[in-house]
Amino acid sequence: MPAMPKSLNKNDFQIIINLPLFGSLDPDQLQQVNLHSHKCTLKSGQFLFHQGDECHEFFILKSGIIKLFRLTLTGNEKVIEIIRPGQSFAEAIMFMGENSKYPIHAVSLSHSEIISVNAHHYRQILSQSVEICFNMMGYMSVRMHKLLEEVDRLTLHNATFRIANFLLELQKTQNNHSNLIKLDISKQVVASQLAIKPETFSRILKQLSNKKIILVKENAIHLLDEPKLNEIIQNEV
Numbered sequence: 001m002p003a004m005p006k007s008l009n010k011n012d013f014q015i016i017i018n019l020p021l022f023g024s025l026d027p028d029q030l031q032q033v034n035l036h037s038h039k040c041t042l043k044s045g046q047f048l049f050h051q052g053d054e055c056h057e058f059f060i061l062k063s064g065i066i067k068l069f070r071l072t073l074t075g076n077e078k079v080i081e082i083i084r085p086g087q088s089f090a091e092a093i094m095f096m097g098e099n100s101k102y103p104i105h106a107v108s109l110s111h112s113e114i115i116s117v118n119a120h121h122y123r124q125i126l127s128q129s130v131e132i133c134f135n136m137m138g139y140m141s142v143r144m145h146k147l148l149e150e151v152d153r154l155t156l157h158n159a160t161f162r163i164a165n166f167l168l169e170l171q172k173t174q175n176n177h178s179n180l181i182k183l184d185i186s187k188q189v190v191a192s193q194l195a196i197k198p199e200t201f202s203r204i205l206k207q208l209s210n211k212k213i214i215l216v217k218e219n220a221i222h223l224l225d226e227p228k229l230n231e232i233i234q235n236e237v
Contacts (some may be wrong), residue, residue, distance in 0.1 A: 002040035002048065002114070012039055014114055015062060020139045021088055022041070024132045029125050036118035042108035049090075049134050055100045057116040058091040062111025063182060068104045069192070079192040080104055082185060086179065092140060109185055145197035161196045164232040167223060179223040 008016075013034055014024050022033060035112055039062070042048060048059065051070060059066075066083040083089050083106075111201050126133050171181050183190065191201040205221075208214045213229060215222040223229065 002042050002046065005040045005116070008034055008037055008039055008115065012062065015060060015086070015115065016117075019060065019086075019088060021091065021136065024129070024135045025125065028092070028117035029128075029132075032125060033117060036121040037115060039113060039115050041211050042112045042114065044108055044110050044207070046108050048106040048108065048114060049102050051102060051105050053102050055090065055093045055102050056119055058088065058094055058119055058122070059106075060088045060115040060117070062113040062115055065109040066112060066115075067109050067185070067189060069107070069109050070104050077192055079189055082109075082189070082193060084184075092120075092143070096121060109189070123212075149223060159194070159196045160204055160207075161200065161201055161233060162196065163208070164229045165220065166190065166194060168226070168229055168233070171223065179226065181221050181223065183219045183221065 004019055005215060007232060013030075016037070017030065024031065025033065036195070042064070051178065063085050066089070068080040068083060068089065070078050070080060090106070093102060100174050123157045126136060130229065153165060157165075167181065170183075174181055187201055188198045191198040194201065205214070205216055209216055211228075213223075
């Protein structure tokens, strides 16, 4: 279970204000969000919620890493998404009805701070303004578009394409203008996220290393030839 909930401070509230989910709220509505939100911490390996738990809140990650995943009928884990600081998650579930349940598991991969927002009160705020509802729809449409792009990557393209694309996207996520990126999650988790076997992930990394496109040192990867990575993507597309 998460550590004892705490009230939000000014820094926490600023994170909320900067998210598209709350950008159209007036000061009174933002105060209502603040009153019905709290912050909690998770240790590495702790679950925030389990698949099948009732959904009463959605979340914003302040720090750390959260893994969203499902278990297949055979017990294998399928990573749905890796959540990093500044991202919200589980917000779409609140529109599935009062008795909606989380369709996935959420577990912390490191010490994490999470802001929890009461879904019922947020829905009440949405019901007060058509403009806010339209903004919410726009935000959810962007999220859906990204998920569809992810489905395309996992179903229409080969493993080498997925890995090349992952490396370049990770570089953008880390706001890294150098050629060095760091894997902040295990290679096994990355492989699950890309829907490939861990041994396939390792084999392709080695192939890219042998071609001097990348250089792997433990959890750090040097992108030696970014144009070649882009060429792999363009050839597949």
